[in-house]
Structures are given as structure tokens and as C-alpha cells.
Amino acid sequence: MALSRRFLVLAEGSFGPLSSKTANACIRYVPDEVAAVLDRGTAGRIAQDVLGFGGNIPVVADFPSGLAHRPNALLIGIAPAGGQFPDAWRPIVCDALRAGLDVWSGLHTMLGDDHEFAALAAASGATIRDLRRAPSTLGVASGLVRDLDATVVLTVGTDCNIGKMTAQLQVQSSVRQLGHRVNFAATGQTGILVEGRGIAVDAVIADFIAGAAESLTLEAAEGADIVLVEGQGSIIHPAYSGVTLGLMHGALPHAMVLCAQPSRTTIHRNPWVPIPSLIDMIRLYEGAMESLRPSPVIAVALNTFDLDDREARNAIERVRSETGLPTTDPVRYEPLVIAEAISAFHLERLAEHVSGGGSTAV
Amino acid sequence: MALSRRFLVLAEGSFGPLSSKTANACIRYVPDEVAAVLDRGTAGRIAQDVLGFGGNIPVVADFPSGLAHRPNALLIGIAPAGGQFPDAWRPIVCDALRAGLDVWSGLHTMLGDDHEFAALAAASGATIRDLRRAPSTLGVASGLVRDLDATVVLTVGTDCNIGKMTAQLQVQSSVRQLGHRVNFAATGQTGILVEGRGIAVDAVIADFIAGAAESLTLEAAEGADIVLVEGQGSIIHPAYSGVTLGLMHGALPHAMVLCAQPSRTTIHRNPWVPIPSLIDMIRLYEGAMESLRPSPVIAVALNTFDLDDREARNAIERVRSETGLPTTDPVRYEPLVIAEAISAFHLERLAEHVSGGGSTAV
Numbered sequence: 001m002a003l004s005r006r007f008l009v010l011a012e013g014s015f016g017p018l019s020s021k022t023a024n025a026c027i028r029y030v031p032d033e034v035a036a037v038l039d040r041g042t043a044g045r046i047a048q049d050v051l052g053f054g055g056n057i058p059v060v061a062d063f064p065s066g067l068a069h070r071p072n073a074l075l076i077g078i079a080p081a082g083g084q085f086p087d088a089w090r091p092i093v094c095d096a097l098r099a100g101l102d103v104w105s106g107l108h109t110m111l112g113d114d115h116e117f118a119a120l121a122a123a124s125g126a127t128i129r130d131l132r133r134a135p136s137t138l139g140v141a142s143g144l145v146r147d148l149d150a151t152v153v154l155t156v157g158t159d160c161n162i163g164k165m166t167a168q169l170q171v172q173s174s175v176r177q178l179g180h181r182v183n184f185a186a187t188g189q190t191g192i193l194v195e196g197r198g199i200a201v202d203a204v205i206a207d208f209i210a211g212a213a214e215s216l217t218l219e220a221a222e223g224a225d226i227v228l229v230e231g232q233g234s235i236i237h238p239a240y241s242g243v244t245l246g247l248m249h250g251a252l253p254h255a256m257v258l259c260a261q262p263s264r265t266t267i268h269r270n271p272w273v274p275i276p277s278l279i280d281m282i283r284l285y286e287g288a289m290e291s292l293r294p295s296p297v298i299a300v301a302l303n304t305f306d307l308d309d310r311e312a313r314n315a316i317e318r319v320r321s322e323t324g325l326p327t328t329d330p331v332r333y334e335p336l337v338i339a340e341a342i343s344a345f346h347l348e349r350l351a352e353h354v355s356g357g358g359s360t361a362v
Numbered sequence: 363m364a365l366s367r368r369f370l371v372l373a374e375g376s377f378g379p380l381s382s383k384t385a386n387a388c389i390r391y392v393p394d395e396v397a398a399v400l401d402r403g404t405a406g407r408i409a410q411d412v413l414g415f416g417g418n419i420p421v422v423a424d425f426p427s428g429l430a431h432r433p434n435a436l437l438i439g440i441a442p443a444g445g446q447f448p449d450a451w452r453p454i455v456c457d458a459l460r461a462g463l464d465v466w467s468g469l470h471t472m473l474g475d476d477h478e479f480a481a482l483a484a485a486s487g488a489t490i491r492d493l494r495r496a497p498s499t500l501g502v503a504s505g506l507v508r509d510l511d512a513t514v515v516l517t518v519g520t521d522c523n524i525g526k527m528t529a530q531l532q533v534q535s536s537v538r539q540l541g542h543r544v545n546f547a548a549t550g551q552t553g554i555l556v557e558g559r560g561i562a563v564d565a566v567i568a569d570f571i572a573g574a575a576e577s578l579t580l581e582a583a584e585g586a587d588i589v590l591v592e593g594q595g596s597i598i599h600p601a602y603s604g605v606t607l608g609l610m611h612g613a614l615p616h617a618m619v620l621c622a623q624p625s626r627t628t629i630h631r632n633p634w635v636p637i638p639s640l641i642d643m644i645r646l647y648e649g650a651m652e653s654l655r656p657s658p659v660i661a662v663a664l665n666t667f668d669l670d671d672r673e674a675r676n677a678i679e680r681v682r683s684e685t686g687l688p689t690t691d692p693v694r695y696e697p698l699v700i701a702e703a704i705s706a707f708h709l710e711r712l713a714e715h716v717s718g719g720g721s722t723a724v
Contacts, residue, residue, distance in 0.1 A: 082502045083569065108567065140444050140601040143634055205470065206571045207445065207564040209604040235607070236653040239502040242571040242608020249603045272505055276653055284649060291598040292635055 005033045008063075008071035008101070010092060014078045015039035015059060017051050017305055021161060022106055023077025025190040027054040029169055035071040036060050038092070052305070063095045073102040076111075079189070081239075081269065083108030083132070083203075093117060100124040106131040106189020108203060131189040132203035134212070141210035145252040146293070149353075150221040151346040154253035155231035155301065156285050158260045158275045159267050160240055163331070164231035165191045167259050167301035167338070170330040172228055174339030180346065185220035185229040187213065187247060201250075202232060202243045209243060213250025226346055229253060235284055238270050245288060252293045255345050256285055257338060258325075261303040262315040278323055299341040300327040367395045370425075370433035370463070372454060376440045377401035377421060379413050379667055383523060384468055385439025387552040389416040391531055397431040398422050399439070400454070414667070425457045435464040438473075441551070443601075443631065445470030445494070445565075455479060462486040468493040468551020470565060493551040494565040496574070503572035507614040508655070511715075512583040513708040516615035517593035517663065518647050520622040520637045521629050522602055525693070526593035527553045529621050529663035529700070532692035534590055536701030542708065547582035547591040549575065549609060563612075564594060564605045571605055575612025588708055591615060597646055600632050607650060614655045617707050618647055619700060620687075623665040624677040640685055661703040662689040 009027070011020040015037055027034050027047050036058045037047060043061035047054025060066045074096035080086060085107050093111065096103055097120035105111045105128070112118060112128040121128050145152065155164040168184055169191075175182045184191070186198025197219070199212045213229075220227045229251045233240030260278060267273040276284070282297045289295040300319050304312035312329060320327040326337040371389070373382040377399055389396050389409050398420050399409060405423035409416025422428045436458035442448060447469050455473065458465055459482035467473045467490070474480060474490040483490050507514065517526040530546055531553075537544045546553070548560025559581070561574045575591075582589045591613045595602030622640060629635040638646075644659045651657040662681050666674035674691060682689040688699040 108569065143600050143632060146634065202567075202569040204568055205564075206566055206568050206605045206608065207470065207602060209568050210601050235650070238505050238611050238614075238654055239572050240569060241611045242604040242606075243568045244604075245597070245607040246568065246604020249600050252600075270505060272508065273654055287646060287649060288597070291638055292600055 004072070005030075006035045006070065006072045007033055007075040007104070008035055008066040008069065008073070008096070009037045009075045009077040010089065011037050011039045011077040012089065012092070013039065013041060015042045015050055018161070020078050022075070022079055022190045022193065024051060025165065025194055026075060026077065027051065027057060028166070029194045031055060031057065035069040036066050037077070038063065038066050063092050067099060071101060073104055075193070076103070076105040076107060079106060085109035085111065094120055097121050097124055097126050100126050102127045102129060104129045104131065104193065106193065106200070108132060131192045132200040134204040135199060138204055138208040138215065139211045140207060141214040141250045143252070145214055145217050145250070148218070148221050150224050150227050151255070151349055152217060152221070152227045152229060152251055152253045153255050153257060153342050153345075154229045154248065154251050155257045155259050156244070156248070156297075157231060157234050157258070158236075158278070158281055159264060160233045160237055161268055162261050162264070163259045163301060163303040167257060167330050168228040168230050169194065170335045171338050171342065174336050175226055175228070175342055178339055178343045180225045180343060181223060182226045182228060183220040183224040185216050185227055185251070187216065187230045187232055191230045201247050202240065206242065209246025210250030213247045217251045226342065231259070234267070235288060236273060236276070237267055238273055248289060249292055253289070253295050254293070254349060255298045255342070256289075256295055257299045257301055257342075258282060258285065258297045259301045259303065260319070262319070263306050278319060282323065298325065298345050299338045300325050301338060302327060302329045304329045304332055366434070367392075368397045368432065368434045369395055369437040369466070370397055370428040370431065370435070370458070371399045371437045371439040372451065373399055373401045373439040374451065374454070375401065375403060377404045377412055380523070382440050384437070384441055384552045384555065386413060387527065387556055388437060388439065389413065389419060390528075391556045393417060393419065397433040398428050400425065400428050425454050429461060433463060435466055437555070438465070438467040438469060441468060447471035447473065456482055459483050459486055459488050462488050464489045464491065466491045466493065466555065468555065468562070470494060493554045494562040496566040497561060500566055500570040500577065501573045502569060503576040503612045505614070507576055507579050507612070510580070510583045512586050512589050513617070513711055514579060514583070514589045514591060514613055514615045515617050515619060515704050516591045516610065516613050517619045517621050518606070518610070518659070519593060519596045519620070520598075520640070520643055521626060522595045522599055523630055524623050524626070525621045525663060525665040529619060529692050530590040530592055531556065532697045533700050533704065536698050537588055537590070537704055540701055540705045542587045542705060543585060544588045544590060545582040545586040547578050547589055547613070549578065549592045549594055553592045560592075563609050564602065568604065571608025572612030575609045579613045588704065593621070596629070597650060598635060598637070599629055600635055610651060611654055615651070615657050616655070616711060617660045617704070618651075618657055619661045619663055619704075620644060620647065620659045621663045621665065622681070624681070625668050640681060644685065660687065660707050661700045662687050663700060664689060664691045666691045666694055
């Protein structure tokens with residue numbers, strides 16, 4: 001499915017290391033599929049220059065300039081809080097559909113349900129792909145994940161937009177190199193864009209969060225020894241904590257990897273919520289899993305993009321000594337220590353399972 | 363709005379103290395609006411006899427017998443897990459709409475969107491009221507509840523279906539008698555049915571759970587000194603915990619009342635999840651609030667319906683001594699001790715607020 005895509009990525013007004021999450025993940029993990037980025041403010045530069053990665057992908061100022069790079073799809077590369085469609089983008093989406101480009105969107109607003117967009121798509125033969133559209137068959141969770149042999153590992157975070165998807169994607173190939181069959185389970189629009197399947201758990205009806213998490217974990221476990229589930233939000237996030245806990249209780253991870261940004265002291269856009277120490281965060285996460293399935297935090301993934309090399313290495317060393325856990329920035333440095341922690345945990349669980357006669361799921 | 367309703371309550375196959383939550387709440391809190399209950403299994407008896415309350419409300423075996431009691435609306439009085447519409451009820455709903463009865467439903471399935479039902483309603487002039495239909499204007503939570511002067515009290519539970527709505531409704535008039543202006547904030551279809559307003563937080567898009575909780579708390583706080591928010595689910599419920607935590611972080615209670623059923627040792631329909639001690643549950647709930655707004659559990663409401671009087675009094679005494687908190691069964695016995703705990707907490711908070719110069723919301 002991913003082979004023929006060639007995206008013009010809409011990041012108007014927001015292209016930057018922290019502000020255009022969907023665009024950035026696309027540029028990092030499927031760069032060959034990105035024709036150009038549309039953002040007036042950084043137009044004329046290249047992705048490498050704006051983000052620190054992404055090579056020569058050009059940034060253009062308007063739709064006609066983007067079209068010159070021969071995209072076959074427009075990707076909405078920004079996720080505003082609330083996930084609604086900003087009306088300022090309407091003309092660009094209309095232009096794209098008129099030009100026969102598919103439109104990929106991870107917003108809560110279902111672009112396919114918009115009458116104007118639907119009519120333009122029908123006229124030009126373009127397809128509108130709403131990545132957050134929930135499957136119509138979801139049910140409530142019932143603990144089915146407990147029957148899996150695969151080891152399930154979930155990333156959890158001190159905050160949203162801190163690297164929970166990125167950590168899993170970075171670690172995935174290292175885990176594979178250690179000899180395990182590993183799958184990534186996408187739970188957000190960006191992860192789904194990269195992986196080609198998954199469910200946006202923040203877009204389902206509230207009663208079905210855990211049910212959706214259960215369903216996508218079961219799907220990802222097929223043919224895998226280890227499932228890396230993309231985390232969402234934070235257990236202390238004032239707007240999104242419900243999604244976080246529902247995902248935890250539906251996916252029922254055997255172990256968790258904690259993601260944090262050392263420079264961040266309060267919740268994004270909610271400065272009234274201080275972020276507790278990592279020790280306290282670990283206690284909160286492990287405590288919230290305890291009654292359903294004891295699940296230790298086994299490693300820490302730091303996001304140090306805004307620190308210089310010395311500060312970043314100091315932060316990693318400080319967290320390692322504070323938590324006693326393998327710690328790295330899996331984007332900036334080698335993700336292997338996290339992969340090794342996951343591999344060791346999996347092998348130990350397997351050994352216990354076998355020696356226990358496999359009589360109880362652990 | 364409530365004055366002219368006269369319900370035939372559909373509880374087919376499930377009428378009983380624990381199994382027909384919506385029906386039972388309606389019979390308990392607005393008995394004058396219940397014409398009859400439809401349930402073949404208990405037909406011929408009266409509500410008092412089946413539930414232990416509800417007086418002479420008759421149970422009938424079929425729709426024509428129900429019609430003889432001159433209802434003007436059919437209420438779906440059962441909420442199956444998942445909230446979907448069982449097709450076995452279709453003929454009864456069709457009969458009701460043909461007879462011109464309004465249909466009230468708290469299911470996830472939106473009966474108003476069903477083509478057959480909509481056509482029948484249009485033909486007879488009946489109205490279909492889907493209590494769980496989410497407002498179209500919801501946004502993400504942003505901590506606005508922190509600006510309220512009113513004291514917000516949330517019920518939280520060891521499990522779902524354990525008395526979180528009932529406890530608030532029972533306590534409400536006692537709090538009023540203690541001299542406070544008090545409002546009930548409904549968060550589920552049954553509470554909305556009783557109160558006439560509210561939002562079913564389990565039926566909104568997952569990202570908007572806390573936003574919905576914030577919005578309904580703000581609405582209920584108008585003209586109130588104390589807001590009693592109806593809790594949902596449990597922080598350890600494998601299917602519904604996301605709704606529970608999102609509601610907590612959106613409503614931002616100043617204090618919580620813990621609801622529990624002494625005879626229940628595992629989560630309803632999920633025997634693989636043991637319910638921890640009440641001390642551990644209190645620790646979990648207080649810990650989950652700590653980073654956003656420290657919120658103590660100030661009382662315990664027990665549901666002792668399945669114990670005899672001596673067992674019930676023993677259970678209450680045991681919990682009181684174990685937790686050190688005012689404890690009662692607010693349905694079976696006097697709810698005053700919980701109302702007094704809420705009143706005392708409110709007055710103390712007010713005093714601190716005044717002596718602190720009102721400079722910071724607490």
C-alpha cells in the first residue's frame with residue numbers, strides 16, 4: 001500500500017521539530033514518499049535544515065509550487081488541538097482534490113464527510129483517506145490479550161507529543177536484529193500512516209477505547225514474538241488521560257517503556273500541571289496496571305532534541321542513575337539499550353512461562 | 363420537561379435489583395412517571411416485590427398489556443454491555459412508535475438514526491430521544507473548572523454498576539437540608555434521564571471525555587455552592603477505566619466519595635480482575651488526581667443490597683474502621699453522614715479560600 005504514495009505534506013504555519021508531528025513522522029520514516037512540504041514560513045529551505053533530518057525534501061510556499069514536485073496525494077501534516085479542520089486550509093484541500101490528488105488526513109473532522117470535498121473527489125476520481133475513522137465493529141474490551149503468547153510492550157509518557165510513537169519505531173529494527181519477530185501496533189493517525197494499519201484510539205467512542213486497543217494488539221500479535229504498542233497521551237494529561245489509561249487496560253502490556261523530555265517541566269499547553277519526577281511517574285503507571293497485569297517500566301526513552309550533546313548525555317546519565325533503568329535518546333543515539341531491555345524481558349518471561357508449564361498466562 | 367412523562371419501561375428478560383439499572387433508577391427517582399414495566403419473567407408482580415422499592419408499579423407481559431396503563435413513552439430500561447440495540451426488541455419499539463409513544467433510549471445505538479424507527483416516528487408524530495447522543499460542540503478539556511468557586515465532589519467506584527449515580531442522588535437532598543445550594547451533574551444516560559440534562563461521557567469521542575466532563579461540571583455549577591458529579595466505571599475496570607480517568611481529570615473534583623459493594627470481590631463480568639482493598643483503591647484514586655488537583659476521598663458509600671441487616675451494619679462498621687472515613691449505605695440507611703462530610707469539607711475549603719485572600723483556586 002505504501003509503495004506508490006508521493007505526498008505533498010501540508011504543514012502551513014507550523015513546520016518545525018515540535019509542531020508538525022504527522023509531517024515529521026512521515027519525513028522520518030517514509031521519506032521516499034514525501035515530494036515536498038507546504039509551509040510559507042520556511043519555504044525555500046529543505047527538511048534537513050528545518051527539522052535536522054529529512055535530507056533534500058523541499059519546502060514550498062503554495063500549492064502550485066508543490067504541484068511542480070509531482071505529488072499524487074496531499075497529507076494533512078499537522079494535528080491542531082482538538083483535531084478539528086481549520087477552515088483556512090479549505091482552499092488548498094479543494095485545489096488538491098481538483099488536481100486529482102488523494103487527500104490523507106488524521107484529523108477528528110472526517111474530511112470524507114464534507115460535502116464540498118466529497119463532490120470534488122468524486123469529480124476528479126481522487127480518494128479521501130481519513131486515518132482516524134473508527135472501525136464500525138468495535139466492542140468493549142474483555143481481556144482477550146491475556147491469551148497471547150507474544151510479549152506486549154507499551155510506551156507511556158510524561159506528556160503528549162514527547163516521542164511515544166517514535167521510540168517504538170526507532171527500537172523496532174534493533175529488536176528485530178536481536179532475533180525476534182516484532183510488530184508495531186499503531187494507535188494514532190501518524191502511526192497508522194507509517195504502518196499502513198491500526199486504529200486511532202483517541203477517535204473511538206469512549207466506551208470502546210480499551211476494546212480498540214485490545215483489537216489492534218491482537219492483530220499486531222499475529223506472527224510476532226514481541227508487539228510494540230504505540231502509547232498515547234499521559235496518565236496525568238488533563239485532556240487525554242482517559243485515552244492513555246484505556247489504551248493501557250486494553251493492550252495489557254507485559255512491560256512499559258517510559259518516554260520523557262528532560263527540558264519539559266509542565267504539561268504541553270497546560271502549564272498548571274507540573275510533571276512529577278520520573279520515579280513518581282513510574283509509580284503511577286505501574287500502580288495503574290497492578291490490578292490487571294503487573295507491568296514494570298523496563299527502560300526510559302528521552303527526547304533531548306532541544307539540548308546540546310553534552311546536556312543530552314548528562315540528562316541520560318542522570319535519569320539512568322535516578323531510575324536504575326536502561327536510558328537513551330533512541331532518535332539521537334543508538335536505540336539498542338532499549339531493544340536489549342525488551343529482548344531480555346521477553347526471554348525471561350518465556351523461560352518463566354515454560355518452567356511454569358504454561359498453565360497460567362503471565 | 364419531566365412533568366408530563368408517563369413511561370412504559372422495557373426491561374424484558376432482565377427486570378431485577380442489579381440487572382435493569384436504567385429502569386430501576388427511573389422507578390426510584392421518578393416513580394410518578396412510570397406507568398408500568400414490561401418483562402415477561404416477572405409479569406403479574408409489582409415493582410416493590412421485584413426490586414424492594416417502587417410501590418405498586420405493575421409489571422406486564424407484553425406491549426398491549428402495557429398500553430392499557432396509558433403510557434405516553436417507551437423507555438429502554440436496560441443497558442446491555444456495549445450498549446448496542448438487541449434486535450429482539452425491534453417489534454416492541456416499532457409497536458410503541460406506531461402507537462404514537464415517544465421512545466427514550468440510553469443505548470450507544472442511536473435509535474433516531476434507524477431508518478425504520480425514524481419513518482414510524484415521523485408517521486405517528488412520536489419523538490425519539492437518544493440520551494447518549496453527544497453534543498456536536500465538544501472540545502478538549504483545558505482546566506476551566508479550576509476557576510469555579512463551587513466545591514466539586516465526584517463519586518468513584520471499585521467497579522461499574524455499584525451505586526455511583528445513586529449515592530449522589532441519595533445524598534443530594536441531605537446536602538440541601540444542610541443549607542447548601544447543590545446541583546447534580548449527570549454523566550450517564552440514566553442520570554440524564556432523571557436530571558433532565560447532562561452528557562453521557564462514555565459516548566463521546568475519546569479525546570473529548572475530559573472536555574465533556576469539564577463542560578457539564580461548569581453547567582451544573584451555575585447557581586450552586588456544591589456540585590455532585592456522577593462518577594462512571596472504575597479506575598481498574600478493564601473496559602471502562604478510560605472514561606473514569608477522563609471524567610476525573612475533566613471534572614477536577616475537590617473531593618471524592620468512594621462507592622463499593624462489600625460482597626463483590628472481582629470486577630463485574632471480568633472475574634480475572636480482583637478488586638483491591640478499599641485502602642488501595644483510595645490510594646489509586648487520590649494518586650491519579652494528585653498532579654492535577656489533590657483530591658481526598660472523604661466518605662465511603664456502600665451498596666449492601668445483597669446482605670441482611672446485620673451483615674450490612676457489620677460491613678459498614680468494618681469499612682469505617684478500616685478507612686477512618688464516614689461510611690454508610692445511602693440507599694438502605696440514612697445518607698446524612700456522607701452529606702455531612704461533604705458539607706464540612708466545603709465549609710473548610712471556603713474558610714481556607716477566604717483566609718487565603720482568594721488569590722489561588724484551591
